[in-house]
Amino acid sequence: MEKKMSTATKRAIEGKYFEGGNDWFTYFRYRPLKGDLAPEQGVVRRDPSSVILVDGTYYVYYTKSTGEWFGADINKPEQKSFPWDYAEVWYSTSKDGITWKEEGVAAGLGAPGSYDERSVFTPEILAHEGKYYLTYQCATSPHLHRTRHCIGMSIADNPNGPFIKLAEPILRPSDGGEWYGDDDNRFRVLKKGDFDSCQVHDPSLHYYKGKFYLYYKGETMGEEIFRGGREIKWGVAIADKIEGPYVKSEYNPISNSGHEPCLWEYDGGMAALVTSDGMEKNTIQYAKDGINFEIMSSVSRWEGVPHAAGPFRSDPATHKKPLDGLSWGICMTPAGLKYDHLLRFDLNRAGIEHTNASHAEMKEILKNQ
Ligand code: AAL
Numbered sequence: 176m177e178k179k180m181s182t183a184t185k186r187a188i189e190g191k192y193f194e195g196g197n198d199w200f201t202y203f204r205y206r207p208l209k210g211d212l213a214p215e216q217g218v219v220r221r222d223p224s225s226v227i228l229v230d231g232t233y234y235v236y237y238t239k240s241t242g243e244w245f246g247a248d249i250n251k252p253e254q255k256s257f258p259w260d261y262a263e264v265w266y267s268t269s270k271d272g273i274t275w276k277e278e279g280v281a282a283g284l285g286a287p288g289s290y291d292e293r294s295v296f297t298p299e300i301l302a303h304e305g306k307y308y309l310t311y312q313c314a315t316s317p318h319l320h321r322t323r324h325c326i327g328m329s330i331a332d333n334p335n336g337p338f339i340k341l342a343e344p345i346l347r348p349s350d351g352g353e354w355y356g357d358d359d360n361r362f363r364v365l366k367k368g369d370f371d372s373c374q375v376h377d378p379s380l381h382y383y384k385g386k387f388y389l390y391y392k393g394e395t396m397g398e399e400i401f402r403g404g405r406e407i408k409w410g411v412a413i414a415d416k417i418e419g420p421y422v423k424s425e426y427n428p429i430s431n432s433g434h435e436p437c438l439w440e441y442d443g444g445m446a447a448l449v450t451s452d453g454m455e456k457n458t459i460q461y462a463k464d465g466i467n468f469e470i471m472s473s474v475s476r477w478e479g480v481p482h483a484a485g486p487f488r489s490d491p492a493t494h495k496k497p498l499d500g501l502s503w504g505i506c507m508t509p510a511g512l513k514y515d516h517l518l519r520f521d522l523n524r525a526g527i528e529h530t531n532a533s534h535a536e537m538k539e540i541l542k543n544q
Contacts (some may be wrong), residue, residue, distance in 0.1 A: 199472035200495045202523040208505075210461060211277035212267055214516040217228050217241060219258040220516035222297040222377070222435065223485035224309075227334065229302065232268050233483060234334045235505050236281050238296035239265040241417055249359045250319030257514055258335075260318045262296040262343040266334075272487070272503065273519055278472055281338050282309055282329045291327055293318045293338030297435070298356050300334075301417075302377060302488075307331045308417055310345065310378035310389070320361040323348050324374035328418065330389060339409050345391060345419045346375050362396030370408040370428045372396040377483075379436040380417075383445065387414045389421050390436040390447075395426065401473045403454035409436050411466065426466050432456050436484040439500025440491035448469075448501065453491055461497070471497065481506035481520040498522055507513050520544055 176198040191197045207213065207220040210395045212220065224236040227228035240255070240262035247256040255261050267275040282298070291313035298311035313327045329338035352368020361373060372395025379390040389412045408428035412421035430436075432453025438445050439503040444463040451457055459478055474480050486504035494500050503521040 180486075187446040190510070192432055198524075199461075201459075201472075201501075202475060203479055204521045204523045205506075206273065206519040206521070207483075207517055208517055209274040210267075210269075211270045212275040212512070214515050216514060217301060219244075219514050221258060221507045222483045222505065223517055225379075225485045226272065226485070226487040226504055227307075228402070229334045231311060232270065232302065233272050233487075234266060234268055235275070235517075236264055236266045236300050237299070237300040237505075238262045243513070245274070245348050247319040247359060249317075249319060251318070259296040259312075260294050260314070262294045264295050264309065269418075272505075276297050277337065281310060281336055282327075282340070285313075285361050285395075285433060287316075290315060290325055291340070292316055294524070295327065295486070297377050297483075299378045299485075301382065302334070303382055303417060305332070307334050307338070308380065310380050312374075312376055312378075319359045321354065321359050321373065321396075324376060324388070326378045327353070332416075340352050341418060344441070345414075345421050346378070348372055348375050348393075349423070354396060355429045361394070361396070362398055363399075366397075368396035369393070370395050370406075371410055371423075373398075374435075375410075377435045379438050381440065382417075383440065387421070388445075388465055389414070389536065390438055391437055392434065401454070403432060403452065403456060405452040407431055407432070407434055407452040424466060430468060431464075431465050432458075435500075437481075437484040437486065437487075439486055441494050441497050441500055446497055446500065448481070448484055450482060458499070462507055481518075482509055483507045484520060498524070502510050506510055517518070 196312040219240045222238045246257045263440045266281045267277045269275045288530035293316040294314040301308045309329045325344035328345045329340045331338040349369040352372040355363040373396045374394040376392040381388045398543040409430035410427035412423045414421045432455035433449035437448040447460045458470045462468040484506045506520045
């Protein structure tokens with residue numbers, strides 16, 4: 176008699192689940208950082224950029240702020256509202272990706288009245304044709320829930336800077352929504368805006384198919400909470416020249432899940448790690464055209480997924496397997512700590528050590544808070 180086979184088993188066989196042949200699946204491992212990037216009381220370090228290698232030295236850029244934060248309070252517009260308030264973009268260097276030396280500020284605050292007067296944070300770095308392009312979020316004062324973040328760019332001839340700012344942001348939120356009341360409540364609107372009407376976040380810039388693809392996360396005016404959690408979506412804006420103008424894709428949003436965009440090139444397309452929010456959270460996705468993403472695998476729950484991952488930017492020409500562009504990098508501790516800090520992640524492809532190993536490592540790391 177012919178053996179019956181369930182849909183799940185057919186899918187598993189087609190997906191090569193049992194042979195260990197599906198290279199889209201992985202576990203992750205974590206290690207604390209040493210040197211200047213070891214956890215430090217009273218100092219927030221979070222939202223790292225990708226890691227780049229220049230003349231045998233690794234570089235990472237990140238948000239740095241000091242002191243306690245108290246939440247957004249419309250009556251106290253000067254108080255530090257978020258861990259990423261009154262922040263600057265700092266950078267560190269390393270020879271091995273574990274022990275880091277903090278070098279200083281890469282992008283500081285703009286003059287009062289400028290688009291980056293209050294805070295600059297959540298950076299990304301792109302090395303392109305001998306120059307270094309730093310992109311990051313910018314906030315004006317007061318820095319509350321309804322403050323419209325934009326994305327700025329600074330350019331240097333050297334990864335150590337000096338980084339020179341462009342006069343204008345390269346990306347701004349879209350228009351269209353209308354707030355209800357003036358109480359700084361980002362959920363209350365008369366009219367809901369586009370997915371990126373309140374803020375544009377987390378730039379991830381790639382030189383791709385001869386153009387510049389600026390992936391970003393949008394937050395909407397009138398955010399809702401769905402069964403997948405927070406309403407967080409991603410867009411892409413594309414430019415012919417690296418300084419812009421960046422034109423938002425007509426296909427936006429290109430992801431209806433995820434948090435900090437983390438992308439790498441593979442086989443002519445873009446792969447993405449989609450974490451934290453939305454129905455498709457904790458998946459790895461792939462788009463042959465960089466825009467139309469399909470789910471390729473799932474990754475384990477929060478302890479096991481690197482947050483705000485900044486992968487080591489290896490040469491896409493060397494990526495033979497789907498996750499080669501995500502082999503290691505710097506990420507941050509999961510939300511909820513008073514002083515976030517940075518961590519090293521590595522793929523644990525074989526899954527030889529069960530995901531519990533990652534949980535144990537993460538618990539150990541958090542124990543020291
Ligand atoms: C992060 C990022 C952006 C947000 C905040 C700081 O993880 O998504 O940078 O604004 O949280």
